[in-house]
Amino acid sequence: MEYIYAALLLHNAEKDITEEAVTAVLTAAGVDVNEARAKALVAALEDVDIADAMATAAVAAPAAAAAPA
Amino acid sequence: MEYIYAALLLHNAEKDITEEAVTAVLTAAGVDVNEARAKALVAALEDVDIADAMATAAVAAPAAAAAPA
Amino acid sequence: MEYIYAALLLHNAEKDITEEAVTAVLTAAGVDVNEARAKALVAALEDVDIADAMATAAVAAPAAAAAPA
Amino acid sequence: MEYIYAALLLHNAEKDITEEAVTAVLTAAGVDVNEARAKALVAALEDVDIADAMATAAVAAPAAAAAPA
Amino acid sequence: MEYIYAALLLHNAEKDITEEAVTAVLTAAGVDVNEARAKALVAALEDVDIADAMATAAVAAPAAAAAPA
Amino acid sequence: MEYIYAALLLHNAEKDITEEAVTAVLTAAGVDVNEARAKALVAALEDVDIADAMATAAVAAPAAAAAPA
Amino acid sequence: MAEVHHSEHIPKWKKDEIEDIKNLIESYPLVGVVGIGGIPAKQLQSMRRSLKDVAVLKVSRNTLIKRALDESSDDIKKMDDFIEVQTALIFTEQNPFKLFKLLEKSKSPSPIKGGMITPNDIIVEAGPTSFPPGPILGDLQAAGIPAAIDGGKVVVRETSAVAKAGEVVSQKLAAMLTRLEIYPLEVGLDLRAVMEEGSIFTPDVLAIDEEQVFADFVQASQQAFNLSVNAVYPTSENISTLLAKAAAESKNLGINAVVFEPDVMGSLLGKAQCEMMSVASAASGKDEGAVDDELKE
Structure with missing residues (x-):
């Protein structure tokens, strides 16, 4: 989740969430940055309204027939 | 979510969820596959029992609570 | 469920859910496609608001509960 | 749900649930039968013990009910 | 129960629930129709809001399920 | 919340949450660090268990989800 | 000095x-x-x-x-x-x-001395004391503490503020507070x-405010989790939720759109049965002859 925290930090600081920015934050935290994960993060967030996404409860949609216990 | 559905689809078809397989499914759907996202998905699934996750997580969905902005 | 997964994959990727698209996705996942099931899927989804239908908890009503007294 | 009602009607009348039977019932009700859906219905029910499924539905109810609306 | 399923089938297909319609559906299912019962059902349903009653089933279920096991 | 995110990032990366580390992460994110706030955070963490807070977040979810919509 | x-x-x-x-x-x-x-x-x-x-x-x-x-x-x-x-x-x-x-x-809490100004209200709670009846009763009363005898013990009759913040505490009151083990000062x-x-x-x-800090951490973790799921950024922490979400959505779609897939047939049949029972119940409420005997239980 470090990558997500880095993204939230940048979002809160009103900075663009770019691969470079994420990498810089993580590196400063002493994290060995995985390029693919940083890229995946930026791609995942590309079309996302972050303020919205962080406030919207991420529960699995209530399912009808949860298998009987 | 298309990456997740691709994973479920492969799981149901009893295929290995590899970057190639995910890419193939998504490409067939006309999705422009982001290599990093496919990699991240495969990595995240590495230690997960998918059948288990599908059944149990519906019951105990973590971290919801719409956080006030 | 693979047909439904394929449909949701297409829906999430903002593609039309046609017999051809479903067949292509399933085939790419290594599934042996049953033409009738693919057709039936497309027919079932024809007039459905998918976003709505996937988010609405379907009540799988129990037999006993409503039994007349 | 017409197809399901037709299937249960046949089941209750102790008739075989075949494509022809389903089609006959639906046609008699003035429904424009989609051949693929009728086929898919029959196929999906092939391995389902209907009496069993209905009994299970009653058990599954608490799980379904636990899901928030 | 066949009679009720026939009625539900007609309701879902947006057809009028008349004695003739019910008889036609049941006959198509191979059921030997009891005229009096068909009449009685049609008469009884005249004053029933079927959509409402079906929705009640969905509501009743969770309530019943909430009862301690 | 940037300070909190920075701390969570460090916690997740299994690094010590010191004033220097927090400052480094925030600076890398382009945040103008308020030294006193960083100090206050570090002091607060003497008595605040982050793992605990994260567990609380996860537990709070199903409860929230269970609340009627 | x-x-x-x-x-x-x-x-x-x-x-x-x-x-x-x-x-x-x-x-x-x-x-x-x-x-x-x-x-x-x-x-x-x-x-x-x-x-x-x-x-x-x-x-x-x-x-x-x-x-x-x-x-x-x-x-x-x-x-x-x-x-x-x-x-x-x-x-x-x-x-x-x-x-x-x-x-x-x-x-740590500490006794107040006569002549000192109390920094906060001094409250004496109602309740029993450890003292047997004796001169202490008069001393307490003289200090303004509503004491009485009850069941062979000295008791404080009611809760009251015996001194307000900023007031000088008298010698008598200070002595009694100390005997009651009431320590108004924080030293x-x-x-x-x-x-x-x-x-x-x-x-x-x-x-x-450490509670606030804790709450902030709770909120931040939730926000992070929400974001990770809603943006579909799979990690080992959220992948189960993502899978469950997809599975639940699929099931919902299957049932709501009446897709004939083996995994949803049970739910569909149950739903139909329930609807039938409910309508049967409504019909038999109008006319018992409208439904067959197996539904009358």
Whole structure:
């Protein structure tokens, strides 16, 4: 989740969430940055309204027939 | 979510969820596959029992609570 | 469920859910496609608001509960 | 749900649930039968013990009910 | 129960629930129709809001399920 | 919340949450660090268990989800 | 106490003391002013010892402290404002917030003495005391505490405020409070202000609301989790939720759109059965002959 925290930090600081920015934050935290994960993060967030996404409860949609216990 | 559905689809078809397989499914759907996202998905699934996750997580969905902005 | 997964994959990727698209996705996942099931899927989804239908908890009503007294 | 009602009607009348039977019932009700859906219905029910499924539905109810609306 | 399923089938297909319609559906299912019962059902349903009653089933279920096991 | 995110990032990366580390992460994110706030955070963490807070977040979810919509 | 020696001839011990304080000011990044009023000498010694690894406590006369502050930097001079009554200086390399917490934790309840001003309302709760009937009853009453005899014991009849914040506590009341083991004072090193790198921090800033911090962490973790799921950024922490979400959505779609897939047939059949029962119930409510016998149970 470090990558997500880095993204939230940048979002809160009103900075663009770019691969470079994420990498810089993580590196400063002493994290060995995985390029693919940083890229995946930026791609995942590309079309996302972050303020919205962080406030919207991420529960699995209530399912009808949860298998009987 | 298309990456997740691709994973479920492969799981149901009893295929290995590899970057190639995910890419193939998504490409067939006309999705422009982001290599990093496919990699991240495969990595995240590495230690997960998918059948288990599908059944149990519906019951105990973590971290919801719409956080006030 | 693979047909439904394929449909949701297409829906999430903002593609039309046609017999051809479903067949292509399933085939790419290594599934042996049953033409009738693919057709039936497309027919079932024809007039459905998918976003709505996937988010609405379907009540799988129990037999006993409503039994007349 | 017409197809399901037709299937249960046949089941209750102790008739075989075949494509022809389903089609006959639906046609008699003035429904424009989609051949693929009728086929898919029959196929999906092939391995389902209907009496069993209905009994299970009653058990599954608490799980379904636990899901928030 | 066949009679009720026939009625539900007609309701879902947006057809009028008349004695003739019910008889036609049941006959198509191979059921030997009891005229009096068909009449009685049609008469009884005249004053029933079927959509409402079906929705009640969905509501009743969770309530019943909430009862301690 | 940037300070909190920075701390969570460090916690997740299994690094010590010191004033220097927090400052480094925030600076890398382009945040103008308020030294006193960083100090206050570090002091607060003497008595605040982050793992605990994260567990609380996860537990709070199903409860929230269970609340009627 | 108030020694006013404005003469040019300052005794050597005073000069040494001032120099000593100035040295401490220079050697530590953080200088604090603490109130030491009401701390017995013995307790002060033990506090000093327990702080040994963290901070240096310097007790001196206010005049000398002021002199030392005045002879230090302009910033440090601003700490003059906090020198009043019984004062000591504290020096540390600690984070000021940590120092504040440490000193707050060292405070302990202490009896109030006659003639002292109480800093807060003194409440005596209703309830039994440990005293048998005797002269104490009159003493309590004389001090304004509503005492009575009940069941062979002295009791306090009702809860009342026997002194308001800012009032002087009488000898009689102070003695009775102490006998009742009511300790209205909080005694300990009372940090009034600290200076670090030119900035003054006072207790209103130094007191951290840890519950709020905890709540912030809870909220931040939720936000992060929500974001990770809603943006579909799969990690080992959220992948189960993502899978469950997809599975639930699929099931919902299957049932709501009536897709004939083996996994949803059970639910669809159950739904149909339930609807049938409900409609049957409504119909039989109108006419029992409308439904067959197997539905009448």
